[in-house]
Amino acid sequence: MYLEKINSPADLAGLSVTELELLAAEIRELVIETVSVNGGHLGASLGTVELILALHRVFKVPEDRLLFDVGHQAYAHKILTGRREFFKTLRRHGGCAGFPAAWESEFDVGASGHAGTAISTAVGLSAAFGRSGSPHRAVAVVGDGALNCGMSLEGMINASRDGKNLIVVLNDNKMSIQENVGGMAHYLNCLISGSSYNKFKMTVKRLLKTLPRHEAIHRFIKRTEDLLKGIFLPGIVFEQLGFRYIGPINGHSLPDLLRTLERVRELEGPILVHVITEKGRGYEFARQEPARYHGVAGFDRATGRLKKSEGPTFSNAFGDAMVRLGEAHPEVAAISAAMVSGTGLNRFQQKFPGRCFDVGICEEHAVTFAGGLAAGGMRPVCAIYSTFLQRAFDSIYHDVVLPKQPVILALDRGGAVEDGPTHHGIYDLGFLRELPGLTVMAPRSERELELMLDFAYELKAPAAVRYPRGGSPADPAETVPPLELGRAEVVRAGGDGPVIWAMGPEVYTALEAARLLEVAGKGSCTVVNARFLAPFDGETARRLAASGRPVATVEDHRITGGLASALDEALADAPHGKVLHFGWPDRVIPHGCVGELKREFGLTAEAVAEKLGSL
Template sequence: MNIYDIKSPDDIKHCSIPELEDLCVQIREFLIDSVSKTGGHLSSNLGIVELSVAMHYVFSTPQDKFLFDVGHQSYVHKILTGRVSQFPTLRQYKGLAGFQKRNESEHDAWEAGHSSTSLSGALGMAIARDLRHEDFEVVPVIGDGALSGGMAMEALNQIGALNSKMVIIFNDNNMSISKNVGAMDEAFTRLRTSRPYNNLKEDLKGALSGTKTGSAVLKSMRSVKNAVKANVVDTSIFGEFNLDYIGPVDGHDLRTLIKVLHNAKNHDGPIVVHVMTKKGKGYSFAEEDKEGNWHGVSQFDPQSGQTLAKMPAGHLSWSEVISKTLIDLAQQDERIVGITPAMIGGSKLRDFFNEFPERAFDCGIAEEHAMTFAAGLATSGIRPFISVYSSFLQRAYDQINHDVARMDLPVVIGIDRCGLVGEDGETHHGVFDITMLRSIPNMILSQPKDAIEAQNLMYTAFMQSHPFTIRYPRGNTPYQKLKHYTPLEIGSWTSWQMDTYEVIIITYGPDVDRIISKAKVNQLPVRVVNARFFKPIDTMMLEEICAQKKPVIIYESDMLAGGLSSAILEYVNDHHLATEFIRLGIRDHYVTHGSLPQLRKLEHLDINSLCELILDLIKEKHHAN
């Protein structure tokens, strides 16, 4: 069987075990080669090859429903459902998505980009099936990292109570993006290393190898399952939720996986199949990775494992700028602590964790808890900094509103990966946080245009006694460490202008310097305003701008509804200030995946489109005169 000959999962159902094992080798080789060219999620997909093959061998999509938690590990599923020829377009504009996508294939029953959603979605599908008297299997696949999410726990609670038939595959690789943390991970570690566990693992293997499929296997499996439940599981989460359990199963042993899944399929009610896999399986660089560096990768050399993306000299990622400033401030103020929900590597907080191990807290995949934990620290004189990707911050809206802002607590929130993020697409674009937070009282919202302003905003944030957000994008910026910090006036904007100007542009973040650079090169008669605070806004400068009666472009790379332009128009309307505004930003739709230049052009937010608009406004003005 050649992977390029697979048009649907039916094509593998008549293969022998040796043929399936050969297919797994091909898939791993293909994944390494393909992802090295496009970038994407590598380790998680290498770890789930045999499991995905076994699932499609036993179950039948699209009738049966597969829900991959988060969805970034669905590459093998895409190969087995006839999409291998599209992999050169992976994560590119109008190409194959990096996650399950319902409009991409009938085999994609669910789509997500955030963790811990699969069990709730699966229960909904199972109950809908039962209400409609239909007959199909519901198979969510959830990892040990995602299982620590509160939403997964809520779903398990109801799954155990409703007893609707489903096969829950617990993909246990002892890793999420980076190493898991917390009491639940410790419980799973005890389960993996316990004597009953290892004895029962051999019993399970013997039961499967010595019995044919059918009632005899089910009887043998039930005896093993009952022994597990009596000796191991009642001390873990599954027994507490009254869920039946089969496992542990070697996630890279195809023969065993297929037999276990066949029998789980015949089980009445919900059952957990505990599968042990190795993240990055088959590629030494990914297998040995403990920091999450091979979780999501850019283009790389498959032979050396070296990335092909090079950092420009004198640049750091925005995350590193924030992290280095946090370390410097924490050296001066022992009250400062750092918090992350499972993103030590992504948020570049590793150095902070190494230098201040007693003041650094990884809460696991639990944004809600992390935010209220920060609020609790702030009530007791500690100065918490919490770094959260903008896309994941959405999960903590209630905690920011109810627990942080309502009590007006001095929590500094670093909103990483704000704005359009590119290839990960609509589940990961960080374009909603300004809209989400601007209506909440007591909040201060900001974004720096460069590394100097970022450092000064961090310094300013820790001088305040109110909730303070600093958003920063994916990507790099020129960096030089400040010797002395300068506090910034809350709500203040700055501006730059040509000697004479006819159009005013209000924008924020790195776009400020991009537009200034373009204006200098093309001698555009513009004034560029750096609106570094979204809340409060600089009303004095805004009133001065309105008094000039010049065309004003508000240029924002986030959602227009509720964003910077909304704040400006509200103030202008309430204070009866008349001027002409043109709003550029993302309108009422989700933005697809693709490169940042492609997406900006698609949304008419590229600098060339802005320049054309400026020239058109100038021509119109001259023509009118």
């Protein structure tokens, strides 16, 4: 056993290549075992084990800064940086975070949960190193999917100026740039990364400057060099952006990785090292179906069978409703930002391939593209996880709301999720409610989601439908009344007890709290399903508050900006009794099981009933 002796990257120094390969196998075993129980991102992290071993062997981290874009691929990094045992608590409340996190370890940089950030951060680090005269390197490990993100391109454009200490490692696990072109590419790669070649190149440059017309001669040599690399190597586009391109190399060959990175460490940046890896390597089920094993809730190691949610889910209901909407209206189109499967659009894509657009990890483009489709007469439904829609705020305002384009935004994963602060969708209402003319809805059940999607289509104006991950506790036979713009639904008419407003599935939390209060003899509560967060039903809020009974809100959102704020605004100049709010507090919410988080922060029916009952 080698892994039990590795407590920091410094412990890799004395290991031979053979021993490192055995260590890689032990790391994979730990990753598979932990993710099978706890859930997590399996495929990408299995594919980067040798790469991360080589990076920690060659570079001096944390003095050299190692960044991951995104942290899906960083489990081996966590294991090698003193968190071997802690890693076994992956994604558990109070345990190891699912992504690199600066608050967890000095070896992590920033919060690595959203794509496209690593290159820009690394360019900033490189500029800081250059300004201080530091020899340390900023190394950004970027997946081929994240390279499509517009922010990655922005960072690369600026790297030519500020990237002297910058190395970008392109982890290409889908071969989306270009396939290896064989022995000549390997030979030229070894040549241009070698110290002899680069010393010779610098010597020739110095000699040329002593000759007449040296600039013309230098341009001719540069054009010849670029021509040869363009013929034999797939990286000419990176060279044009100012990077020295090296690759592609086998990301599972430790000898190749160590040799290349040791040479690269001595070169001046910016440098891009193109590494080919295989998602799911070491676990056949994940290797065969990398998309299914990208992010999992857990699985049976022997059979590969994934743990799945019981019963219907909002994402599935959305997908089914989209198919029906697409069948009824040929102008309906679906847009996803690299989350076709995650948002439930698989069936729509299969049935209407010409009307389903996966734009990659480009949320701003997705929303503005939707605005363009709408301007061209189509009816786009843009499905994006809440946490990622934050990136598209300006696009929503500038390209959808201002021109009043009938774009429907489907906000999946609205609310807290297991992955933690980089993925909690608890801030969306804070920026959506403030946009004039944008209708914002939150369904309490899968059936109500279907009605809201139809309502948004008929509205013919900008609209957003926000719903959480998983499903609701609603009875499938439950009657859902028709929607009226800006009108809430009183789902339980009480008498002398508090008035509880709720949105989304928290309506069922409120109903259970009302039941508990009545059983305890604390009065008969009124429960209101807000339905619309914008426009909010201020008329009903003022009418129910006029009796002076306590009023409360329950929401899977931060207390500021969401339902609580909407109610406060409605009651600001109206008579009312005591007001209490139940939502996520003004602090960073950690990762962990959502049920555990709700218990800790007092968002369960029992906690709501106890606090209201004490009034």
